[in-house]
Every structure is written in C-alpha cells, then in structure tokens.
Amino acid sequence: MKTALSRRRLELILLITGLGVLFFSLYMLLLAVGYMERGMVGSSLLTVLVGFTLLSSSLYLLRLSTYVHAVERKAEEK
Numbered sequence: 001m002k003t004a005l006s007r008r009r010l011e012l013i014l015l016i017t018g019l020g021v022l023f024f025s026l027y028m029l030l031l032a033v034g035y036m037e038r039g040m041v042g043s044s045l046l047t048v049l050v051g052f053t054l055l056s057s058s059l060y061l062l063r064l065s066t067y068v069h070a071v072e073r074k075a076e077e078k
Contacts, residue, residue, distance in 0.1 A: 007075075011068040018061030025054030 028051035
C-alpha cells in the first residue's frame with residue numbers, strides 16, 4: 001500500500017514538473033522569436049538553445065511519468 005501511494009506521488013510530481021518545464025520552454029521559444037524581431041541574433045540563438053533543451057527535458061519527464069503510471073497499473077492488475 002505504501003509503495004502504491006509513493007508511486008502515485010512520484011507520478012504526480014513528474015507530471016507537474018514536466019508540464020511546468022514544457023510551458024517554460026514554450027515561453028523561452030516565444031521569447032526567442034521576440035529577440036529575432038529586434039535583431040538580437042546572439043540572444044535569440046542562446047534562448048532557442050535553452051528552449052529546446054528544456055523541451056527535451058520536459059518530454060523526458062513526461063515519458064517517465066507515463067512509465068510510472070504503467071508500472072502502477074500493472075501492479076494493480078496483479
């Protein structure tokens with residue numbers, strides 16, 4: 001029982017963190033477009049790099065959340 005509760009908490013933490021990082025990465029990518037409009041090439045490229053890195057990490061966190069959910073469902077079926 002305790003491990004199932006821990007898995008649910010872990011799943012929720014991973015899901016919330018993944019979505020938060022996803023929204024922040026989208027914000028960074030939109031900020032990069034704003035920098036491009038103003039001709040700030042260096043800042044724009046750096047912001048795009050940070051945005052794509054955050055996007056990659058958010059997708060990894062969401063995938064981990066899915067794995068935890070699948071393990072929990074498999075444990076419930078047994």
